[in-house]
Amino acid sequence: MANPKLAVWKFASCDGCQLTLLDCEDELLEIAGRVDIAEFLEASSGRSGGPYDVSLVEGSVTTAHDAQRIQEIRANSKVLITIGACATAGGIQSLRNFADVAEFTRQVYAHPDYISTLATATPISDHVKVDFELRGCPINKRQLIELISATLAGRTPHVPKTSQCTECKAHGTVCVLVAHGTPCLGPVTQAGCGNLCPSHGRGCYGCFGPKEAPNPESLSARLAELGETPRQIRDLYRSFNAAAPDFSRESQRHD
Template sequence: MKAKKPKLAVFKLASCDGCQLSLLDCEDELLAVAGAVEIAYFLEATSRIVKGPYDLTLVEGSITTEHDAERLRLIRKQSKKLITIGACATAGGIQALRNFADVAEYARVVYARPDTLKTLATSTPVAAHVAVDYELRGCPVDKRQLLEVLNAFLNGRPPRIGSHSVCLDCKRKGTVCVMVAHGTPCLGPVTHSGCGALCPSYTRGCFGCFGPSASAHPAALRPALTQLGKTEAEVARLYATFNAAAPAFAAEHQSLAKRKEPTT
């Protein structure tokens, strides 16, 4: 490999660092990745900073401040390919719960001096601000999928990452359906594949960490969830987590919130 190695940058916006940590978590493959790219900007791994432009940029986190929005525009300008990683960057993350509430009230509850705070009323995905070349889902992202995305971009091919439901992965693995056979509420039928159907493999229901699948239809899952004893408020709560602002999930918990209103 005499050709110049592509420059990789990893940036962080409003997030917990868990997704970029997944890259460091690729213990066995990390050396191969480090050999294939020049790590030009990755503060979690090294304080050595190489100036842009970058060939491949990974962005973690959502936009919650005007400052980050501006920073993101600069990142985009310096990046040939920009890939967003994780629920924050692709859907706004758990902090997007503010989109459905009063952020000023949140600030008053949490901070002694909310007047020192400069924050936006919403938490929005990166793609709402700049053009994105690929979105990798998950809270956190799956390290095998992260490697696949890096591999695909380095080899100039599309990533082989399905947008089907978790159910298809359960069935390929031969995992017995926790919802049908055990009566455990599960978001698998509406959730994007990616984790390898982890929770059902341990006889737990899916939490929806990877957000809605391409065909997600939460309204059709509602009768099954309520039949298993979930109240409508509890069903709404299931969708108001890491991917609360992903359109299909947001539509479901907001539609249930509206139904609740007359009684409250």
């Protein structure tokens, strides 16, 4: 049986999530032996063309050309999986969604007429059907390997949708919010990074996006009691997953 054809695509992003695939140093050659890499421009100039069994998509849609391109990729892919916060929620560049992008362009470019961009940065799922979304800014290497293994085996990846708090408890990390009064998005953020920020003594800043059915109103009330201003609370939700609906709504409540 021929190896499944894998494609890796980039939209507006920092390249960090596709880099995470190359950062699987111990597994990379084995993965490369199990798939036919048909498109992975960052790593290979070989391009064998579609249709593709699995497409991994990094980045968000920010231009009319990219809005068209994702349609073509979807039409040529049996399974389409988004990797990272840009592709699943719009990424940091979705901060433009809360501003006037024409004004942004006028401010920052000497020749705004050279620039072709959409008013919003949107997740891939706003444009096409997505079969699975891997969270994170960036994605976690272990979750990526689980995703690839599961997809090759034809099963659903095991990726928990619980909160960061469960990771802290599992790792025995002291709660920075309770013990030190440090603002932390852990209670409303999906687990998966590997318990990074609280274990380094800082609050979670939400790079894995909202957990399933979060309660940000309750968290914001506690943050206000700790002395955070409405602007600080707004900006806490307004970063790498700013356009994720649960974070976007909560940030606008404090705007």
